[in-house]
Amino acid sequence: MNSTHKLTNPNQDEADALAKLNAILNATVDAMIIIDHTGTIELFNAAAQRMFGYSVQEVIGKNIKMLMPEPYRKEHDQYLDNYMKTNQARIIGIGREVKACKKDGEIFPIELSVGEVKESSHKQFVGIIRDISDQVQARSDAIANRERLAHVTRLSTMGEMAAGIAHEINQPLSAVSSYAQACKNLLQRENSQADAFQKQKLTDTLEKISNQALRAGEVIRRLREFVKKRNTEREYINFNDLIQDTIDLAKVDTRLLDHGIQLDLCSAPTPCLLIDQVQLQQVLFNLIRNAIDAMEDQPSAPVVIQSKWINEQYLEVSICDTGYGITEENRARLFHPFFTTKTSGMGMGLPICQSIIQSHGGELKHSAGSPQGSVFSFTLPAKPIVNNNTDEVTNNEE
């Protein structure tokens, strides 16, 4: 037999092809699974066995749902049904991030892409699965690191503000103390006439005392909120309120009492942003302080804060000063870590602001003020608030 090539029979070709296919399937790093239209598993490659911890025998003939955690498990039959009826695929041809479930119950993030096996005897789908635990972990580590760094700089900012914090708390305390003494004096005064009048006055004053005590408490609440260790969390926030709250907080920088802030906020409609409140406060606070730093030789020049809708979905916020401005040379390095022009600066303020804004899907930019000074502005996705209530955000999301 010297002519094997000529004598190969069709069955042998098919067997070779199958063997090649199996080799490919078992050599890939990605898990590959083939199911039929009911979700029954027909093929489960070596990578899939390693990834999920099941042997082939354990899964062949079973429903693919066993590899899914809730809520995917519940919804999967319906996905298949829908596709069979309408031919409208939600997932085919598009990779997406979902969760999968190992034999031991561990749930892990995967990137799943699905294709349809055409020209076969029955409907079949092939799923290619990549374990992205490491990527997801790296992403959340990066977020945690950013928050840790942001937290440290918030703490150090507050450290510099100790005198101002004392001032913010001493104001209401001082009022409380004066009111209380006045009440005492009123009570000690002997006057039997005008009792009703006196009673009313005392009642009013006690109310004022209580308000001032709450005011001092509010200062402390704002500070604690700002410096406490926390996980980043995003919620819909009325951005105008956030700016106001940040200005109240920023008063701990007593120079702000000399400069004042001029607000030019868009009001109709009020903007609502899905943000991490504390991080955005940090950005605003930082930019306000930079503005004051730049205007140290203009004792009563105000810091201007503007917000405006640039279209229906984006809000632009600007913090403007009329100070030194930034030279062309320094502008390029503005957002580089450890670059600073201040003697006491760490050079971390703007890089952190930039990374916070970027993580919210925006970009922090610098432009020259007119006629002088600097404008720092950022644009973030926003929604209008209906009835001034953050719960009633108009929903554009699909």
Added chain:
Amino acid sequence: MKNKSTLFKAEQIVHIIDDDEAVLDSLSMLLDSVGVQNAIYDNAQTFLNSFSSDDISMLSGCIVLDIRMPGMSGMECQQRLEALKCPLPIIFVTGHGDVPMAVEAMKKGAIEFIQKPFREQVLLDCIQHALEVNRNNQQRTLHALEVEKRCKSLTERENEVMHRVIAGQANKVIASELNLSQRTVEIHRANVMDKMQVKSLAELVTLVVAKE
């Protein structure tokens, strides 16, 4: 020339200037409760605008002034008041324990520097003291004006004689230096004592030396 009664406002008023509404209201109430007349202003400019520059030099009372305020600061206000010859003593009040600032304020003539929050009695004592200083200053000013007025009523000759008398010259010496008769000098001297409203040479000396 203005007479005694119209020169200074009769009633002493404590003017409180502070940008913090609650601090302003509570201080005003505290002073009301002890029967001290007061007026409140939420910034320094409002206070300055409330009086003509003539009026401001005739105010009676004192000022309780916050140092840190938006717009015009307490220190700036102090300078403006000094330029306007405002006679009111200033008590500075601040929420910051800022030593250099306190030193500067005191150097520029502030009468007290109090840190918030303060014991009410401390503030009330300071105000009491400031009002007393104000009253004494007024009396001194009035007295000086009165002496000035008396001096101006002297003739040139009488003035010459008075200064020589104060310098301790005898009538005889004065007469020869001014080329007058001794009798004439005696008459001038009697007129001086009369117009200056004094009974003895010692009194005259005290009055004129104190004025100068």
